[in-house]
Amino acid sequence: MERPMQPPLVDTTCMCRVDTGLKTVSGAKKYVPRTKLCLQPTVKSSIHPVWLKPSRGDRNRNHSPLIPGLPDDLAIACLIRVPRVDHSKLRLVSKRWYRLLRGNFYYTLRKDQGVAEEWIYIMKRDKEKKLSWHAFDPVYLVWQPLPPVPKEYTHAIGFGCAVLRDHLYLFGGKDPMKGSMRRVTYYSARTNSWHRAPDMKRRRHFLGSCVINKCLYVAGGENDGAHRTMRSAEVYDPNKCQWMYISDMTAPMVPFIGVVHDGAWFLKGIGTQRQVLSEMYRPEMNSWSPVYDGMVAGWRNPSASLDGKLYALECKDGCRIGAYDKGSDSWSTCVDSGMHLGNSVALEAAALIPVNGKLCIVRNNMSITLVDVSKAGVGNSRSNGNDELWETVAGKGQFRTMITNLLSSLTGRNGLQSHIVHCQVMRT
Numbered sequence: 001m002e003r004p005m006q007p008p009l010v011d012t013t014c015m016c017r018v019d020t021g022l023k024t025v026s027g028a029k030k031y032v033p034r035t036k037l038c039l040q041p042t043v044k045s046s047i048h049p050v051w052l053k054p055s056r057g058d059r060n061r062n063h064s065p066l067i068p069g070l071p072d073d074l075a076i077a078c079l080i081r082v083p084r085v086d087h088s089k090l091r092l093v094s095k096r097w098y099r100l101l102r103g104n105f106y107y108t109l110r111k112d113q114g115v116a117e118e119w120i121y122i123m124k125r126d127k128e129k130k131l132s133w134h135a136f137d138p139v140y141l142v143w144q145p146l147p148p149v150p151k152e153y154t155h156a157i158g159f160g161c162a163v164l165r166d167h168l169y170l171f172g173g174k175d176p177m178k179g180s181m182r183r184v185t186y187y188s189a190r191t192n193s194w195h196r197a198p199d200m201k202r203r204r205h206f207l208g209s210c211v212i213n214k215c216l217y218v219a220g221g222e223n224d225g226a227h228r229t230m231r232s233a234e235v236y237d238p239n240k241c242q243w244m245y246i247s248d249m250t251a252p253m254v255p256f257i258g259v260v261h262d263g264a265w266f267l268k269g270i271g272t273q274r275q276v277l278s279e280m281y282r283p284e285m286n287s288w289s290p291v292y293d294g295m296v297a298g299w300r301n302p303s304a305s306l307d308g309k310l311y312a313l314e315c316k317d318g319c320r321i322g323a324y325d326k327g328s329d330s331w332s333t334c335v336d337s338g339m340h341l342g343n344s345v346a347l348e349a350a351a352l353i354p355v356n357g358k359l360c361i362v363r364n365n366m367s368i369t370l371v372d373v374s375k376a377g378v379g380n381s382r383s384n385g386n387d388e389l390w391e392t393v394a395g396k397g398q399f400r401t402m403i404t405n406l407l408s409s410l411t412g413r414n415g416l417q418s419h420i421v422h423c424q425v426m427r428t
Contacts, residue, residue, distance in 0.1 A: 080109045085137050156175050169184060218233065266280050319341060
C-alpha cells in the first residue's frame, strides 16, 4: 500500500523557508496548501541570518548603565549630589558620565533639588599688569584651577564682569593697542571653557553693569570718540541672543559703584565736569531718574544687597560693615570685628558679595572672610568681634603686622602689589 505524499515541513505562517526555486509566495501556495502569505516585506534567499542595524532608541536602551546595578534615573539622583570639587574627576569615568556632566539636564536637576553650590570667582591684576583669575570653594575651602582668560582681556582695562544664567561674562573694556571694545565673551562652568557672545552695540570701557530679571544691563562709561563720557545704555537678552538699546541716562557718567536693590539699579559715578552723579534705573518703566536721598549720600564701595537689605564697608580693610535703613534714610554700623587690619593695598577690601546667605569680604591678598549679618542684632554683636559672625575661610596666616605694613608703605612697595579687579559668585 502506497503511503500518501506529505507536504514539505514548513512554517505555515511564513513562506521565508520555502524552496528558493520558487520565486514568489503565490507560486509557493500551489505546492504548499493551507499556508498564509508572508508578512515580511521581502523574502531573501540567503540561508544566513540578516542582522539589522539597531535604531538610535534601541542603542540607548541597550547601552551600559551609568552605575552597574542601578537604573539610570536612580544613578543620576546619586551623581547630582556629588560636590562640584569632584566634577572634573567624574568626567573621566566614562563617556556617558562625561556627556552627562556637560549637559544642561544635570545642572538643572542640581538646582531643582537644592544641591547646587556657590563658588567665588576672583580676577586679579598682577605686578606686570597681567590678568589672571581663580575659583574658590567656600564649603570645602579649596582653590580650583581655571582655563586662562581670553587673550583679548589679558591686558585690557575697564571691562565689565557679571554672572548671568550660570555663565560669567566679560564685556567691553579698553585694549592697550586697539582702544575701546564691543567684545563679549563668557565662561561656562559646565564646559569649563570660554565662548563668544554677540558684541555690544557701542564700544565702551569703565562702564556700569548689572543683572536684572535674567538680563544683562550696561550703561555709561567712556569710549575713544569726541564725546568720551557716555550716557547710552543697553540690555542683553540671552533668550533672543541680542543686544538692544534702552533709555539713555539723564546725564553722561563714568560709574564707579553700582548695586541692584529693591528691584532698581543704582549707579554712582563721575560726570563730564568731574562732579559726582547718582542715578536709578527702573527696568519695568525703562526710565532713569537722579537720586539725592540719604542712601546715595552715605553709599560707599564695595557694597552688596542681601535679603532685601543694603550693606557697605565702612573702612578700607573691611573690618566694619554698615547697613542702610530705609525708614530713617540713613546709614549706621551693623557689625564691627573690633580688629583693624591696616591700610596697606594688600589688606584693602576689594569686594563685598553675598555667598550662601552671608556677606563675603575679599581682600587684595586673596584672604576671604564670611560675615553672618543675620546674627548682628543678637547679643550686642555689633560692637565686638564675635567669632560666630566673622570667619576667615581663605588666606589664614597671610595678615601682616602693623610694623610690616608701615615699612611697606615707606619703601613704596604697596604701589607694585597686585590687586583684585572683579569678584563674582556663580551657583551651579
